[in-house]
Amino acid sequence: MGCRTCGHVMVDLRVITEELIADLYARPLDEQVWSTDGSSPYEDMVAFAADALETVRKTQQSPRIADFGYGRGEVLKALHQRFGVPREQLTGYDFAPLPLDGISTRTLRLDVLDEHAEQDAQFDLGFCSHVFEHIIDPRRLLRGLRNQARPGAYLYLETPDHSLLNDEVLSMSNQICPQHLHYFTVDRLAALARSCGWTVMREEVSLFGFVPRARLLLHREGGRDAIGCTRRFLTFRADLNARLSQTLLRLSESGPVAAWGAGTDLLLATAGDTVLAERVGAGRIIPHDRERAGERLAGALIQSSDLLSAASIPVVITPRPALTRLNMMKIAGKSGFAARVVDPYLS
Numbered sequence: 001m002g003c004r005t006c007g008h009v010m011v012d013l014r015v016i017t018e019e020l021i022a023d024l025y026a027r028p029l030d031e032q033v034w035s036t037d038g039s040s041p042y043e044d045m046v047a048f049a050a051d052a053l054e055t056v057r058k059t060q061q062s063p064r065i066a067d068f069g070y071g072r073g074e075v076l077k078a079l080h081q082r083f084g085v086p087r088e089q090l091t092g093y094d095f096a097p098l099p100l101d102g103i104s105t106r107t108l109r110l111d112v113l114d115e116h117a118e119q120d121a122q123f124d125l126g127f128c129s130h131v132f133e134h135i136i137d138p139r140r141l142l143r144g145l146r147n148q149a150r151p152g153a154y155l156y157l158e159t160p161d162h163s164l165l166n167d168e169v170l171s172m173s174n175q176i177c178p179q180h181l182h183y184f185t186v187d188r189l190a191a192l193a194r195s196c197g198w199t200v201m202r203e204e205v206s207l208f209g210f211v212p213r214a215r216l217l218l219h220r221e222g223g224r225d226a227i228g229c230t231r232r233f234l235t236f237r238a239d240l241n242a243r244l245s246q247t248l249l250r251l252s253e254s255g256p257v258a259a260w261g262a263g264t265d266l267l268l269a270t271a272g273d274t275v276l277a278e279r280v281g282a283g284r285i286i287p288h289d290r291e292r293a294g295e296r297l298a299g300a301l302i303q304s305s306d307l308l309s310a311a312s313i314p315v316v317i318t319p320r321p322a323l324t325r326l327n328m329m330k331i332a333g334k335s336g337f338a339a340r341v342v343d344p345y346l347s
Contacts, residue, residue, distance in 0.1 A: 006191065009162060009183040013136060016181065021136075024178050041208050042074040043082050045129060045156060048204070049217050052154035053083065056124040059152075066091045066123040068145065069110055069131035073100040093121055111135055113144035121148045129158040132189075133180045142196040149220040154201070157193065157216045159184045161205050164212030173210040186214035193218050240320055240345055241265065245273045247344035251314050252284045258315045260328065260341075262289035262302045266318040270298050286313075309335040316342045 002009045046053065056063040065085060067075045070092035079085040080103070092100060093108035108121060110131060126145060132138040145155060160175050162183040169175060176183075184192075186205045193200055198218040206213050244265060251257040259266055259280070266287065270277040279285045280298040287297045293304040308315055315337060317325050325343060332338040 006188060008188045011181045016136060040078065042078045044208065045075055045127060045158065046078050046083055048215055049125065049154060049156040052125055052217060056154065060124050063089055063124040064091065064122060065089050065125045066093060066121065068093045068126060068128040070094050072098065073103065075127050075129065076100060076103050110141055114140045115143040115147040117144055117147060119148055122150055123148060124150055124153050126153065126155045128155065133159045133182045133184065136181060138182055139192060139196060142193060146197050146220055151220065153220045155198065155218040157189065157218060159189060159214050161186055161212040161214035164205065164207060169210050169212055175212065184214055189214050190216055241269055241272065243344045244318060245269050245276050247342060248276060248285050248316055251316065252279050256313045257285055258308060258311060258313055259285050259287045259318050260305065260308060260315050261318040262287040262292045262297050263319055265320050309337050314342055315340050316344060320345060
């Protein structure tokens with residue numbers, strides 16, 4: 001069946017049962033293809049991703065390089081024998097792993113790998129060749145591989161390219177067979193990758209021997225990862241909150257200190273630090289705020305910001321937004337107490 005919108009072709013998955021899958025995969029397809037000059041397609045796969053390999057070897061002290069659905073381990077062997085990757089940096093994942101000399105192999109069900117799977121197969125550079133056309137749900141697998149990929153990781157992805165099928169290809173190679181559930185073209189494969197959050201760095205359509213190939217080099221760009229960015233921001237914000245708490249606690253050791261701005265950041269700080277809240281309640285840290293004067297924070301009365309100019313104690317700015325802090329410094333300068341102001345968020 002084919003999608004009327006994008007043109008992707010696949011077997012009608014409504015008739016694919018677990019029993020049929022088990023029967024279809026009772027024996028591996030096991031078709032190895034070499035070019036007419038005898039060169040190896042597996043070395044060519046690594047060469048396609050050579051820039052990514054060089055990058056991860058330069059940027060990572062001990063990069064993790066993996067082949068998902070490694071079969072006989074030809075890609076892993078090429079990485080070690082032809083490209084000098086140490087065996088200890090290589091791992092092969094497959095549903096029925098075959099032993100490889102000195103290279104780690106692990107069992108992994110690629111058909112059920114998704115974005116919710118445990119991150120126990122993390123990699124800096126991954127290879128997944130002629131696997132996706134065999135998987136019932138390739139979108140699920142591509143999301144799962146992105147979940148396993150470290151920030152900035154690369155993935156080499158290859159499937160047969162359905163657009164290159166012709167009489168000669170079909171007579172020489174088994175490209176339409178019961179084990180192929182999906183029939184990709186390079187543009188459909190790239191669209192699938194982008195929809196799963198990958199960035200397509202390179203794409204190519206070619207024939208190797210009589211195998212039509214759709215090849216992609218994908219990148220998991222950390223800067224475009226909304227989840228990763230949010231996690232990094234939350235970690236950084238927690239560090240900023242800690243700076244505020246530490247500054248108030250340090251200055252209040254030797255005497256009273258004013259906490260200027262009884263807004264969100266001071267509320268979060270007192271809610272997350274019992275010692276800080278106790279010192280506010282005891283009057284050693286005195287909250288000041290123009291709008292909330294007269295209210296209470298941690299049991300203490302919030303003072304008016306107008307009282308800061310007459311005080312002689314250190315004044316700690318508590319709001320985090322830069323524009324707010326700049327405006328507060330201007331007010332402090334005009335009111336004559338800028339010399340006593342401490343900004344805990346500045347390095």
